[in-house]
Amino acid sequence: MKTILSLFLVLATAASALADGAFTGTTGLQLYSLRNQFKLRGVPWTLDRVKSFGITEVELAGTYNLSPEEFKKELDQRGLIPVSGHFPYGRLKTDLDKVVSEAKTLGLKYAGCAWIDHKESFDEAECQDAIATFNKAGEALAAAGITFFYHCHGYEFEKHADGTLMDVLIKGTKPEFVSYEMDVLWVIFPGQDPAALLEKYPTRWKLMHLKDLKKGVATGSLSGGTDVKNDVTLGTGQMNWPSIFTAAQKVGVKHFFIEDESPTSEDQIPNSLSFLKNLKW
Structure with a gap:
């Protein structure tokens, strides 16, 4: 009887574990979160602060008046790994060779774009221009062993046919050359x-x-766009994180970066890290 009861308890515990979830990704930081600190305190101080958070993976958005070689050296000295980086849309169109060179110098695995230049409302012609630009950039970066990505920003969800221009963008870009980065705020904010x-x-x-x-x-x-003060500590806002992480882990999202654009990001980032560490569902 004890053996049967013990087996039942083991099975019940296993079933419960399967039903539960937890965030299991490696948490990185988009360094744009500390753009003001880079400007006011400099690169060494700010990267030391990043390291103090216990973060090892970072995503770049510029090199803050240092050359790519100099910035990479500062990262290496602190054991910070530059997984990905953002580059301006215009540079993808007119300066692609140098973008590829800089991405290689920085040691990036992923190089992408976070904003498509457009008029007040994103339209189909601008979407088609982005498709051509991204496919070309993606092919050039792939030849260098780097994966290109686009980071959605909310305006792409203009209605189009039975879907949105975001659907047009994803379907029109070549999977072998173009991947995507989801910014969950810029999906929730437009009502997606x-x-x-x-x-x-x-x-x-x-x-x-x-x-x-x-x-x-x-x-x-x-x-x-929304007021940067609307960026709050993870877990205190509107996001259904269990739903988001369950789906993200199911489809195999590889890297997660906190991006906190608020003026209090330096204080909020440790609290967001604590939330992720303790999140269970």
Whole structure:
């Protein structure tokens, strides 16, 4: 009887564990979160601060008045790994060879773009221009062993046919050359569902920005912008993190970066890291 009871308890515990979830990704930081510290305190002080958070993987958005070689040296001295980086849309169109060279110098595995230059409302012609630009950039970077990605920003969800221009963008870019980074705030803010979007295109998402939207802020805007003070500590805003992480881990998102654009990011980042460490569902 004891043996049967013990077996039952083991099976019940295993079933419970399977039903539960936890965030298992390696948490990195988009260094743009500390752009003001880079400007006011300099690169060495700011990268020391990043290291003090216990973070090892970083995503770049510029090199803060240092050359790529100099910035990479500063990262290496602190054991910070530059997994990915953002480059301006215009440079992909007119300075692609140098973008590839800089990405190689920085040791990036992924190089991408976070904003498509467009008029007030993103339209189909601009979307098609981005498709051509991204396919070309992706092919050039792939030849150098680097994966190109686009980081969604909210304005791409303009309605089009039975879907949105985001659907047009994803379907029009070549999977072998173009991957995607989901910024969950810029999916929630325009009124979309991150988990549903991840599962709709399960092979395209490689990276994710972890960002929470302040409670009470209205969604449904396609502006691609909101007050930076609406970036709040992870777990205190509107995001359904269990749903998001379940889908992200299911489709194989490889790298997760906190991006906190608020003026209090330096204080909020440790709290966000603590939230991720203790998150269970």
